[in-house]
Amino acid sequence: MTRFVTEKGDFAEQGPKVSGNDVLVSAVADIGTVPAVELYSRKDRKKIATVRFPKDSRVGSVYSMRIKDVDSENTLFRIRSGKKEYIDPYTRYISGNDRFGKRDAYGSFICPKSSVSHRGPHIEWQDVILYQLNVRSYTKDRTSGVKHPGTFDGLREKIPYMKKLGVTTLILQPAYDFDEVGEVSMDGVRRLNLWGYVPGNYFVPKPSYAAADPAKEFMDLVEELHVNRMEIIMQFYFLPEHSLHFIQDVLRHWVMVYGVDGFELLGAELPVKGIVNDPYMTDTKLIFNDIDEDMIYGRSTPRVMNVGIACSPFMYDMRKYLKGDEDMLGRVSKHMLYNPEKTAVINYITTYLGFTLKDLVSYDRKHNEKNGEGGADGSDYNYSWNCGDEGNSRKKAVNSLRLRQMKNAMMLLILSQGVPMLRAGDEFCNSQKGNNNPWCQDNRISYLDWTEAEKNRDFLKFVIKLISVRRAHPVLHGRYSKKLYDYISCGVPDASYHGEQAWNQSFANYNRHFALMYAGYYEKRSDGKNDDSFYIAYNMHWTGHRFHPPKPAKGRRWEILMSSGEGRESGIYDADRNELAVYQRSIVILMTKDAGSGK
Incomplete structure (x- = not known):
């Protein structure tokens, strides 16, 4: 030697x-x-x-x-x-680990140099549409049509699709070099960890997520996203024994070398205040789960709002409302307008941990038998409803209701004032066959089936239009909380709740319908003009209801913009009677137009 x-x-x-x-x-x-x-x-x-x-x-x-x-x-x-x-653990580059499921890495003395020349767009929270995905499962299926499935390059090839969808910011499940070789399950089988919420080589992009050089491929992905005015946020899972100093070193490295735009930090006992107060992170988005903003800032107000808090109560309450539970209007109506001053609130109805949107309306219970834990893994508290038939159904009425419920879910999410987060694949009805915890399913249970995008193209078009409506109208995603009163003396409050009759809300426990009106006077569009006004009627009751919205301003009229229903179920607005008929379990959006014109 x-x-x-x-x-x-x-x-x-x-x-x-x-x-x-x-x-x-x-x-x-x-x-x-x-x-x-x-x-x-x-x-x-x-x-x-x-x-x-x-x-x-x-x-x-x-x-x-x-x-x-x-x-x-x-x-x-x-x-x-x-x-x-x-x-x-501080190694910046490794050799090996380039086959998913095989760990054979050696450290390298080479330190990658950043090739990301375009700075991130630094999109303000109120303009963000989050899109959560797994790098491997997003394009691993042969139907993805990419050259290198399951890789950073494969994800980069999908940027035009994501841009057309209207999302602005990707959230990647762990893409650092985590150890995917999992424990032996109850059935004696060793399964691979597809999700990655375990320790690993934190400074290194996952080699098995690359067709060639992982550092270069990841930088190319970030560069292409930035060129397209899009952002990338990475999830990191840390253990309690990881010091603040180590966590800061990891995050700084990914910002300075790879140019990432933010992080979602997961794990117990995270040193949240130390992470947030790091001067290197001032303009980097930081997401935490279900913590109190006062725990970070106390009575002070941050100079820059870069922290977002993922809100699981939104998910649970919206799921309950979606399936028609009683006594939900008070909580749902508050969620729709909740928009705190110190931090952004991240709203979602589905996430990696649980049912997909399609499965949420197709299964009453989880079906995790293939995970090898005897069905014991995964949450039993899904608040889902199969619409009358468990799993795939050939019943036209069931499938029609499921489609309407998925549209309702998207509308509840995207029309909320907080930051919406979509789970990748939900926009074209992706299913995991009822598995609500497929962390170990490195197969077609987890892989997105891209043929569904064509089969469900009408639903995909619906989601694209819904996102475009939100992005085009600042009144639907304001920077500040709605005050619920007329503070500019225009005659109407910035936002207001309504029942079947205008200005007469009723949040009684037996009611499952209400309406929200947003006044366009309070926000300016990009052309400098006042935004349009919106009246959104929500009805999760199993019977239809008739709403009577406030009269629009002089020279304006209400017109149906979108509805979760189709055909006769899409809602009918009678301008002469100023009456909006809303079908059972559906949502209808009215928007003001110039009276006497189609504009």
Whole structure:
């Protein structure tokens, strides 16, 4: 074996790096244990040398050394401490792990340099439409039509589709190099972890998500998104033992090297305040789940609003309302307008953890038998409704109701004042066959079936139009909370609740219908003119109701813009009687138009 000259290293910076003809490497070891560096040939993975850290190269539990005259481009390494062999957690580049399900990585001394030249668009929260996806399952199915399925390049090929859909910001399930080789299930089968909510090589894009060089492919993805005025947010899962210092180093690395626009942070006991107060994160979006904004800011108000809080109560309450539960109007009406001052609120009806939208209206209970846990995994609290038939149905009435319910769900989500988050595939009725926890299903249960986009093209067009309506009208996604009174003396409040009669709301526990009106006077469109006014009638009752909206301003008239129903179920507005007939379990949007014209 080759012998190398060593000397004390640099403790100011962690992680392997090249310094001239030398390499610097560090390691953390238990007191009394002196670690070593195993060097390997990149070409054939044969061990070149075992290099022990000098005894005087320790500060606390951290060792650091300089290894002289190393061919850094053709040499790989691992750290050995006692019987344990591992990769330095600060490693920026690895070789191996390029096949999903096989872990054979070595650390590299190479540090990738950023090639992302276009800065992120820094979209304001009120203009964001989030789109949550898994890199592998999004394009892995052969129906995706991409050149490299299941990769960053495959995702990049879908940017035109996502732009047409109208989403602005992607949220990727873990795409760092997590360990996908899972535990053995109850049935004795070792299943792969498709989701990635486990530790891993946090500084490295997942090699098995790349067709070639993972660092370059990920940078190319970010660059293309930024060119198209779109953003990318990454999910990271941290353990309680991960220090604030380590978490900050990880996040800073992904911002400065890969140009990502934000993070959704998951895990127990996260040092939330320390993450938010990091000056490097000031204009980076940070999403946390179900925490109180006062826990972050107390009584102070942030100078820049970059924090979003994902809101699971919205999901549960909207699901209950969708299937017609009683006593929901009070909570649902508040969710529709909730738009806090200090943080953004992230609303969703479906997410990776649970049913898809199609399954939410097709199954009363989960069907997780293939997960190998005897059906014990996954939540039993889905608040779903199969519309009268479990699973796939050939009944026309059932399928018609399911379609209307999916449209209702999209309207409840996208017409809320908070930031909407769509689960990828919901826009074209993707199904997981009733599995609400497919973390281990690296197969067609999890893979998106892109033939559904064509089969359900009318529903996809509906979602595209709904998103475009939201984005075109600031009154539907304002920066500030609605005040519910007339504070500009225009004659109507900025937002108002209504029952069947104008200005007469009734949130009695037996009611399942109400209306919201947004006055266009309070927001300006991009052309500088006042926005249009909207009257949205929500009816989750199993019988129809007739609404009488407030009279529009002089020279304006109400007109049906969109409805979750079709044909005779789409709603009828009688202008002479100022009456809107809303079909059972449906939502209708009225918008003001110039009276006497089609404009």
